[in-house]
Amino acid sequence: MTQDIDFDSIPILDLAQAKADRPQFLSELQHALIHVGFFYIKGHQISADFLAKLTQTAVDFFDLPLDEKLSVDKIHSPTFLGYSTQGNELTKEKKDNREQYDFANELPELWSKGAPEYQRLTGPNLWPDLADFRPTILSFHEQALDLATELTHLVAEALDLPSDALDKYVLPGQQHRAKLIKYPARDQLDPDDGDQGVGAHRDTASLLTILYQATGHPGLQVQNHSGKWIDAPAIDGTFVVNIGTGLEYLVQGVAVATTHRVISPPPGSGPRYSVALFQGARLDRKLFPLEIPQHLLDKKPSAISDSGHQFAQVYAQNPGMYALLNRISSHRDVGIKHYPELAEQHGISAINSPLQ
Numbered sequence: 365m366t367q368d369i370d371f372d373s374i375p376i377l378d379l380a381q382a383k384a385d386r387p388q389f390l391s392e393l394q395h396a397l398i399h400v401g402f403f404y405i406k407g408h409q410i411s412a413d414f415l416a417k418l419t420q421t422a423v424d425f426f427d428l429p430l431d432e433k434l435s436v437d438k439i440h441s442p443t444f445l446g447y448s449t450q451g452n453e454l455t456k457e458k459k460d461n462r463e464q465y466d467f468a469n470e471l472p473e474l475w476s477k478g479a480p481e482y483q484r485l486t487g488p489n490l491w492p493d494l495a496d497f498r499p500t501i502l503s504f505h506e507q508a509l510d511l512a513t514e515l516t517h518l519v520a521e522a523l524d525l526p527s528d529a530l531d532k533y534v535l536p537g538q539q540h541r542a543k544l545i546k547y548p549a550r551d552q553l554d555p556d557d558g559d560q561g562v563g564a565h566r567d568t569a570s571l572l573t574i575l576y577q578a579t580g581h582p583g584l585q586v587q588n589h590s591g592k593w594i595d596a597p598a599i600d601g602t603f604v605v606n607i608g609t610g611l612e613y614l615v616q617g618v619a620v621a622t623t624h625r626v627i628s629p630p631p632g633s634g635p636r637y638s639v640a641l642f643q644g645a646r647l648d649r650k651l652f653p654l655e656i657p658q659h660l661l662d663k664k665p666s667a668i669s670d671s672g673h674q675f676a677q678v679y680a681q682n683p684g685m686y687a688l689l690n691r692i693s694s695h696r697d698v699g700i701k702h703y704p705e706l707a708e709q710h711g712i713s714a715i716n717s718p719l720q
């Protein structure tokens with residue numbers, strides 16, 4: 365029988381060790397994948413100077429006058445790329461207290477009439493008129509995606525697979541989504557808004573998330589097997605890496621997509637900023653999971669913390685539809701405007717209607 369090993373902190377892995385002592389690195393990574401679903405990574409190549417510039421770029425963007433931010437609102441595009449105001453996003457039917465700017469690698473529109481609807485997610489970014497914004501965030505995208513690619517090779521090795529085993533699940537030139545996020549502190553919120561920065565969720569359809577906690581605030585929490593919320597504080601020089609439901613599915617649940625949330629920053633501490641890249645998996649067809657060695661399947665945790673997520677059953681059959689339904693459900697205004705029939709078919713109703 366599987367013995368669940370619970371965690372009360374998030375492991376810190378050092379990429380330098382992947383070169384210096386690979387077996388040790390891979391063994392620590394294997395532990396993190398199977399038992400935690402989260403780890404910090406240090407020893408990466410993304411410079412502190414660049415990250416300071418990225419943080420300033422995020423601050424400058426959210427400081428723009430509201431009408432300028434609204435000119436790049438997600439509502440203008442079926443891609444769900446662009447700005448969303450605070451309170452316009454839902455996690456499990458509750459409002460998240462965060463502002464966001466979603467972006468992706470710069471791609472032309474993919475969809476044409478008759479093609480699958482999920483292809484409408486791919487298209488150009490909505491650019492604000494802000495000096496240096498575009499090169500800075502596209503550079504982040506490129507560097508974070510390189511890191512994610514390097515890590516998926518190590519993940520494959522840590523699961524006793526060839527290092528390129530996951531590569532076939534990522535199409536060259538496909539979309540990888542990313543976002544800048546601002547969480548206002550509690551004193552900057554309406555008391556009725558509560559303290560949900562983002563509600564408990566798992567990252568949907570992606571392989572790995574690369575998360576930069578740009579300010580030193582507490583707030584990110586990860587749920588362990590016994591349901592306890594474990595803090596994942598910002599640690600200088602690191603990214604937080606976590607597993608998406610795409611990777612979990614592709615490795616037969618041997619790497620876990622762990623539930624996490626963000627609590628709004630304490631009163632008086634100012635806004636928390638973070639930047640996330642979600643390394644995508646191909647959405648174009650039904651995917652078949654990898655063959656995982658039995659000794660690792662034997663280590664699979666018997667109980668995953670609150671693993672429920674919407675549309676889970678859709679992923680195995682149609683990952684594109686799954687990704688699209690998750691977008692429609694989190695950003696209802698955009699979803700209902702651009703995909704009215706799908707929203708209706710799946711019972712996704714407007715943001716201010718009674719909770720189901």
Ligand SMILES: O=C(O)CCC(=O)C(=O)O
Pocket residue numbers: 545562567575577584624625626638639640
């Ligand atoms: O902002 C953070 O620290 C986490 C954000 C997150 O989990 C998400 O957007 O999926």
Ligand SMILES: [Fe+2]
Pocket residue numbers: 565566567624
């Ligand atoms: Fe997340």
